[in-house]
Amino acid sequence: MEKRALFSNKLLPYLLIFPQLAITLIFFYWPASQAVWQSFLLEDAFGLSSEFVGFENYRLLFQQPEYYRAMVTTAVFSSAVAILSLSCALLLASQADKNLKAGHAIKTLLIWPYAVAPAIAGVLWIFMFHPTLGTLARPIKGAGVDWNPMLNANHAMLLLILSATWKQISYNFLFFLAGLQAIPKSVIEAAAIDGSGPIRRFWTIIFPLLSPTTFFLIVVNIVYVFFDTFGIIDAVTGGGPAGRTTTLVYKVYADGRLGGDLGGSAAQSVILMIIVIALTAVQFRFVERKVQY
Amino acid sequence: MVENRRYRNLVAYLVLGMGVAIVAFPVYLAIIASTFDAGTIANGNMPLVPGDQAGINYERALFTGGRLAREPVGMMMMNSFIMAMGIAIGKIIISILSAFAVVYFSFPFRRTAFWVIFITLMLPVEVRIYPTYKIVADLGLLDTYSGLILPLIASATGTLLFRQFFMTVPDELLEASKIDGAGPFRFFKDTLLPLSITTIAALFVIQFIYGWNQYLWPLLITTQSSMQTIVIGIKKMITTQDALTEWQIAMTTAVLAMVPPVMVVIFMQRLFVKGLVETEK
Numbered sequence: 001m002e003k004r005a006l007f008s009n010k011l012l013p014y015l016l017i018f019p020q021l022a023i024t025l026i027f028f029y030w031p032a033s034q035a036v037w038q039s040f041l042l043e044d045a046f047g048l049s050s051e052f053v054g055f056e057n058y059r060l061l062f063q064q065p066e067y068y069r070a071m072v073t074t075a076v077f078s079s080a081v082a083i084l085s086l087s088c089a090l091l092l093a094s095q096a097d098k099n100l101k102a103g104h105a106i107k108t109l110l111i112w113p114y115a116v117a118p119a120i121a122g123v124l125w126i127f128m129f130h131p132t133l134g135t136l137a138r139p140i141k142g143a144g145v146d147w148n149p150m151l152n153a154n155h156a157m158l159l160l161i162l163s164a165t166w167k168q169i170s171y172n173f174l175f176f177l178a179g180l181q182a183i184p185k186s187v188i189e190a191a192a193i194d195g196s197g198p199i200r201r202f203w204t205i206i207f208p209l210l211s212p213t214t215f216f217l218i219v220v221n222i223v224y225v226f227f228d229t230f231g232i233i234d235a236v237t238g239g240g241p242a243g244r245t246t247t248l249v250y251k252v253y254a255d256g257r258l259g260g261d262l263g264g265s266a267a268q269s270v271i272l273m274i275i276v277i278a279l280t281a282v283q284f285r286f287v288e289r290k291v292q293y
Numbered sequence: 294m295v296e297n298r299r300y301r302n303l304v305a306y307l308v309l310g311m312g313v314a315i316v317a318f319p320v321y322l323a324i325i326a327s328t329f330d331a332g333t334i335a336n337g338n339m340p341l342v343p344g345d346q347a348g349i350n351y352e353r354a355l356f357t358g359g360r361l362a363r364e365p366v367g368m369m370m371m372n373s374f375i376m377a378m379g380i381a382i383g384k385i386i387i388s389i390l391s392a393f394a395v396v397y398f399s400f401p402f403r404r405t406a407f408w409v410i411f412i413t414l415m416l417p418v419e420v421r422i423y424p425t426y427k428i429v430a431d432l433g434l435l436d437t438y439s440g441l442i443l444p445l446i447a448s449a450t451g452t453l454l455f456r457q458f459f460m461t462v463p464d465e466l467l468e469a470s471k472i473d474g475a476g477p478f479r480f481f482k483d484t485l486l487p488l489s490i491t492t493i494a495a496l497f498v499i500q501f502i503y504g505w506n507q508y509l510w511p512l513l514i515t516t517q518s519s520m521q522t523i524v525i526g527i528k529k530m531i532t533t534q535d536a537l538t539e540w541q542i543a544m545t546t547a548v549l550a551m552v553p554p555v556m557v558v559i560f561m562q563r564l565f566v567k568g569l570v571e572t573e574k
Binding site for chain 1: 301302304305306308309312313315316317318319320322323326334335336337339341386387388390391393394395396397398399400403406409410413414416417419420421422423424425427428429443444446447448452460464467468471476477480502505506507508509512524525527528531540543544547550551554555557558559562565566569570
């Protein structure tokens with residue numbers, strides 16, 4: 001798409017685009033290419049010299065059991081959060097789509113958690129489920145479960161999943177509600193006249209028509225869990241107990257911290273970049289075409 | 294529809310009521326905790342109705358700070374506010390200018406420039422933290438507001454949003470201004486900018502929340518506690534050694550950290566929804 005009428009100044013457009021290009025080159029392209037370059041270097045323990053080692057950092061990375069564990073953790077974490085938050089949000093959105101009197105107020109009451117910082121969300125959830133003083137930890141302990149997310153990795157993971165889901169529902173709810181409101185009412189009325197009940201109508205008409213939104217949200221949710229949950233993990237578990245809640249992004253941070261293993265950390269960054277680019281490409285390719293209208 | 298409407302709405306209110314309650318409960322608990330003293334919270338039997346320590350807790354948090362992070366939370370909020378405003382305003386300025394250039398001028402490398410900016414959409418700051426840290430350190434920007442702000446505005450969302458909007462502005466407007474003898478500056482100031490106000494406001498709301506809630510980046514580049522943002526500050530108040538954590542101050546700080554962005558969402562809901570939907574698509 002092009003404009004018919006344009007200005008013909010020679011220098012001005014460059015001046016206008018300069019600030020953005022400069023910031024992008026300095027703070028985006030330069031560091032991203034440094035990450036790629038660094039992933040082929042091995043630094044000595046004091047950071048004084050480094051030598052080119054080819055794919056050595058990658059080879060070492062794929063020999064670490066911890067790396068595979070971080071992959072599994074990330075996969076479990078992101079699929080659990082995506083499934084849980086998408087289904088809760090769809091349930092809420094399908095109810096909110098019913099032209100209720102209090103509809104607008106309810107919408108406001110459901111979307112504000114979007115504005116809560118991930119780290120703060122994590123802090124709220126630790127407080128609720130803190131093994132000694134948490135209001136909700138008491139009934140769990142009362143039921144005979146030895147609840148302790150600080151020591152038990154499964155409990156820690158569960159707490160992370162719940163807090164990350166809590167924060168993401170509002171976002172998914174908004175997009176599902178917009179998707180639902182875009183479905184023509186006449187289609188649904190026609191099905192109702194033909195005698196199909198609300199549940200059947202939902203699964204045979206509404207859900208398939210909603211699939212572009214659902215697919216878009218799946219990708220967004222995976223990217224959210226990959227990156228935005230860093231604050232939740234750092235606040236709730238710090239990657240522990242014993243590294244069992246360390247995700248791929250958290251490992252990039254933990255391995256490179258205090259000038260630790262910069263080459264290994266950079267190699268992990270590069271792998272993450274490839275994953276995100278692949279996800280984005282998938283989204284651009286399939287969101288519009290393959291999903292059934 | 295054909296079903297009994299009253300019964301149908303009852304189910305809807307029931308489900309939505311439960312949803313609202315679950316969503317609100319963690320925050321309700323934090324507000325309650327901010328009204329009790331440390332002892333009441335520590336014994337594990339905190340009541341579910343507010344206590345009478347709110348004044349003491351909020352005053353102490355805002356002006357003195359907790360035992361662990363000794364900085365007053367008021368100052369952290371100031372830092373967060375400057376960072377959030379800087380990110381929102383900075384991003385709006387650089388992206389509206391670049392979108393104006395890409396849409397309304399024809400120049401060599403226009404497509405290249407657009408793609409160079411577009412690619413940044415894909416990679417969040419988290420995947421390039423250490424190299425970015427090194428550059429910011431080399432430029433002497435650690436512990437500065439510029440260091441907090443600049444790397445976070447290097448992304449394409451704003452440019453794409455404005456580009457999309459400019460494309461919908463009728464060509465006749467530009468032709469008319471040209472006939473009236475207006476140059477690019479006049480056209481931008483008198484025609485394009487007034488038309489873009491809603492888009493600018495929507496982007497502002499989204500970017501303010503994004504900036505206020507940043508975690509990893511400020512964690513890395515602020516070493517002095519006087520530069521801490523509130524989201525970082527609260528993390529430091531909670532230690533693994535339970536005895537040292539002052540939960541009443543931590544939860545007071547959590548409430549304070551939520552107030553500005555949540556207010557923005559509630560009072561500017563329409564702009565917020567517009568911004569969210571349009572920056573993502």
